[in-house]
Amino acid sequence: MAFFEQHMHAKPTTFLSKYIFSYDHKVIGKQFLWYGIFFLGVGGIMALMIRWTLAFPGVPFPMIGQFLFPETGGVVPPDTYAMLFTMHGTIMIFYAITPILIGAFGNFLIPLMIGARDMVFPLLNMLSFWIAFISGLLLLAGLFTPLGAAAGGWTSYPTLSTLIGSPGVGQTLWALAIFVLGVSSTMGAVNYITTIIVLRAPGMGYFDMPLSVWGLGLTAILNAIFIPVLGAGVLLLIFDRVFGTTFFLAGAAATSGTGDPILFQHVFWIFGHPEVYILILPAWGIVSDLLSFFARKPAFGAKATALSMTSITILSTIVYGHHMFTTQMSPLLTQSFMTLTMTISIPSAIFFANWLGTIWKGSIRFHSPMLFSLGVVFVFGLGGLTGLYLGTVTTDLYLHDTYFVVGHFHYTMAASVLLGGFAACYFWMPKMFGTMMNEFWAKVHFWITMLGLNGIFMGMMVVGYAGMHRRLYNPFVYDFMANLVPINTFITWSAIVMGLAQIIFVVNFVHAVFFKKEKSSDNPWEVGTLEWTIPSPAPHYNFKDLPVVKCGPHEYGNPNLTGDRDFQYQTEELA
Amino acid sequence: MVARTEIRNLEGRKMVSSIGMIVLLVSFSMLFATLLLGYAIYRLTSDVWPPMGMQRVPLFLPTVSTFIIAVSSLSLWKFEKEFELKKEQILLPLYLVTLTLGAAFMGVQFKLWASMKAMGLYVEAGIFPSLFYTLTWIHAAHIVAGLLGLLLMIPAIIKQDFDEKATLVANVSKFWHFLGIVWFLMYVVMFVL
Numbered sequence: 001m002a003f004f005e006q007h008m009h010a011k012p013t014t015f016l017s018k019y020i021f022s023y024d025h026k027v028i029g030k031q032f033l034w035y036g037i038f039f040l041g042v043g044g045i046m047a048l049m050i051r052w053t054l055a056f057p058g059v060p061f062p063m064i065g066q067f068l069f070p071e072t073g074g075v076v077p078p079d080t081y082a083m084l085f086t087m088h089g090t091i092m093i094f095y096a097i098t099p100i101l102i103g104a105f106g107n108f109l110i111p112l113m114i115g116a117r118d119m120v121f122p123l124l125n126m127l128s129f130w131i132a133f134i135s136g137l138l139l140l141a142g143l144f145t146p147l148g149a150a151a152g153g154w155t156s157y158p159t160l161s162t163l164i165g166s167p168g169v170g171q172t173l174w175a176l177a178i179f180v181l182g183v184s185s186t187m188g189a190v191n192y193i194t195t196i197i198v199l200r201a202p203g204m205g206y207f208d209m210p211l212s213v214w215g216l217g218l219t220a221i222l223n224a225i226f227i228p229v230l231g232a233g234v235l236l237l238i239f240d241r242v243f244g245t246t247f248f249l250a251g252a253a254a255t256s257g258t259g260d261p262i263l264f265q266h267v268f269w270i271f272g273h274p275e276v277y278i279l280i281l282p283a284w285g286i287v288s289d290l291l292s293f294f295a296r297k298p299a300f301g302a303k304a305t306a307l308s309m310t311s312i313t314i315l316s317t318i319v320y321g322h323h324m325f326t327t328q329m330s331p332l333l334t335q336s337f338m339t340l341t342m343t344i345s346i347p348s349a350i351f352f353a354n355w356l357g358t359i360w361k362g363s364i365r366f367h368s369p370m371l372f373s374l375g376v377v378f379v380f381g382l383g384g385l386t387g388l389y390l391g392t393v394t395t396d397l398y399l400h401d402t403y404f405v406v407g408h409f410h411y412t413m414a415a416s417v418l419l420g421g422f423a424a425c426y427f428w429m430p431k432m433f434g435t436m437m438n439e440f441w442a443k444v445h446f447w448i449t450m451l452g453l454n455g456i457f458m459g460m461m462v463v464g465y466a467g468m469h470r471r472l473y474n475p476f477v478y479d480f481m482a483n484l485v486p487i488n489t490f491i492t493w494s495a496i497v498m499g500l501a502q503i504i505f506v507v508n509f510v511h512a513v514f515f516k517k518e519k520s521s522d523n524p525w526e527v528g529t530l531e532w533t534i535p536s537p538a539p540h541y542n543f544k545d546l547p548v549v550k551c552g553p554h555e556y557g558n559p560n561l562t563g564d565r566d567f568q569y570q571t572e573e574l575a
Numbered sequence: 576m577v578a579r580t581e582i583r584n585l586e587g588r589k590m591v592s593s594i595g596m597i598v599l600l601v602s603f604s605m606l607f608a609t610l611l612l613g614y615a616i617y618r619l620t621s622d623v624w625p626p627m628g629m630q631r632v633p634l635f636l637p638t639v640s641t642f643i644i645a646v647s648s649l650s651l652w653k654f655e656k657e658f659e660l661k662k663e664q665i666l667l668p669l670y671l672v673t674l675t676l677g678a679a680f681m682g683v684q685f686k687l688w689a690s691m692k693a694m695g696l697y698v699e700a701g702i703f704p705s706l707f708y709t710l711t712w713i714h715a716a717h718i719v720a721g722l723l724g725l726l727l728m729i730p731a732i733i734k735q736d737f738d739e740k741a742t743l744v745a746n747v748s749k750f751w752h753f754l755g756i757v758w759f760l761m762y763v764v765m766f767v768l
């Protein structure tokens with residue numbers, strides 16, 4: 001802990017050194033935040049195009065349809081539909097959620113919460129943002145290539161993603177973009193892990209770290225271990241496409257040995273299942289902290305929560321086969337993967353119970369970050385429970401590749417991660433930008449989002465259970481699905497409402513960042529973790545004197561507290 | 576007192592960057608582990624290996640490579656020891672030996688690729704050459720990075736910045752030894768077995 005005095009850069013003065021090529025973890029965090037919000041918008045509009053096509057087949061997409069698809073009079077064409085769901089998935093997972101939760105809040109929170117002045121490798125940190133930026137450009141460039149963007153699904157399974165399935169440059173650019181982004185994530189992970197190990201303030205043991213830092217640290221470990229696995233997979237895919245290797249070409253030539261498309265699926269999911277936890281762990285950590293902060297109670301079983309998150313991290317590495325039950329694996333293997341998958345419910349149940357224990361009999365303050373955190377508890381509960389059906393071989397064989405899967409993973413990954421991200425945005429806004437967002441509009445935003453997303457994803461589960469296949473341009477050409485049009489219309493209207501509600505957030509956010517005059521106080525939420533002991537917004541080099549930590553992050557209701565405070569700063573020692 | 580803080584800071588920085596380097600090497604080992612696992616699967620699911628109409632790659636050149644990289648690892652290890660002990664005279668010869676061996680390794684790799692082409696093993700010819708070319712390419716790309724790391728050490732040797740550059744030397748050697756181990760595994764798995 002705090003092995004050495006960090007080198008302090010002079011305070012940047014020019015626009016370039018202050019906002020563009022900044023070494024400051026707080027600025028890099030904000031850069032990632034804007035980057036993520038931009039892609040959230042792009043991916044969101046793509047989602048609306050997909051939903052529009054499913055609810056109103058053959059009807060032109062309103063407003064921008066005529067401009068985007070002039071040759072069909074504004075209707076989304078079938079090949080474009082495949083590109084849309086591919087790019088929507090890729091953008092949301094790798095370019096929206098990852099930068100917001102890991103890039104933005106990881107960078108912003110880790111040094112502040114552990115009492116450090118910056119990340120341990122500031123230059124590496126800056127490079128990781130700009131490499132992510134290049135990766136974003138590569139991905140978007142795919143949209144402007146002659147045959148269009150990647151269209152093999154966000155998983156890009158061969159043979160859909162080989163030169164036979166997608167001959168265009170778009171798919172190659174996709175693979176390259178993912179590889180470059182992986183390089184950026186690995187740099188971030190090296191930084192986070194090292195920072196957490198060496199720069200914790202004096203007196204801060206691992207269990208004195210806020211659970212947000214636990215979540216972000218475990219995420220970084222998963223990133224460091226599993227991003228290279230995906231890296232190897234997409235590298236081989238790039239070689240297949242560019243140099244003519246035959247890794248994923250089935251039956252390439254009878255005499256020369258054949259490639260194996262299924263191998264890509266193995267490699268993809270060895271990475272892909274931990275990726276689910278890479279995305280969700282930061283949100284879990286943040287929610288675990290916020291529930292305690294706003295229930296004004298110590299986090300119930302905080303150590304057990306941290307250890308449960310750790311066991312989930314470990315278990316997440318050995319369950320990937322449950323994504324591939326229908327690939328003719330040996331039944332022995334499917335059953336092993338099923339059992340291991342079910343094992344994850346044990347630690348999940350432990351920390352879910354701890355969440356409930358934390359709010360039990362708390363004096364809850366229903367501010368917007370708390371509402372969003374409770375939202376996470378609700379949607380993650382639903383997402384986790386529906387996962388049981390997909391982790392069980394017998395039910396998965398029926399539900400595989402239906403909208404039930406889509407609903408499930410949107411509940412766990414989209415809904416809960418998004419709500420967790422919003423909770424973090426509203427909560428740390430004062431520390432990031434020095435102002436608070438409007439609380440009334442935050443609550444309006446919460447309720448519309450909550451209703452909208454449940455309408456969407458619950459609806460998806462219903463149509464999925466009724467047998468609606470995912471990825472089809474127009475599933476209603478099948479008679480048995482024709483009567484699912486009304487419920488698809490309902491889902492689409494929910495999506496439109498939820499999409500419009502995000503405008504409230506953007507306006508609120510932009511207003512608070514750029515136009516609000518009224519500064520927030522240093523500790524508006526009355527919380528004791530280290531970042532709330534310094535001024536808002538956090539100053540250059542965070543802590544003038546490095547803090548000395550005396551107690552854990554969730555100390556509430558100590559009888560020795562004086563005044564009308566019910567919380568205790570981590571730097572305070574009370575008998 | 577000042578000196579002690581200075582030493583503490585140097586030690587701290589060295590420790591920090593070695594933790595960073597270890598995390599990075601864990602990442603790299605997962606990359607190579609994935610590739611070797613892929614190799615194992617292709618090989619184990621194939622009826623005959625090498626596939627019909629292809630011959631094994633002769634052991635001679637890969638063995639030479641293995642020998643070269645092993646000796647370069649040894650000389651770099653010795654270099655690092657002497658660098659820590661600040662022995663100026665022996666540093667340059669050890670460094671030059673390592674650098675020459677590193678370059679020689681790349682040379683032998685080019686020779687290996689040329690000989691594979693001469694055997695009719697082209698990249699597009701099926702899974703067998705695909706694997707051999709791809710794995711050696713990716714390893715060679717890392718060797719190039721390692722060589723660049725070795726070049727970065729030149730100012731340290733000329734200026735004899737023993738304290739300031741100890742971290743750099745330690746990290747470049749870790750990376751180089753790692754590449755040696757990966758090559759040895761590739762040698763055993765792909766060429767010998």
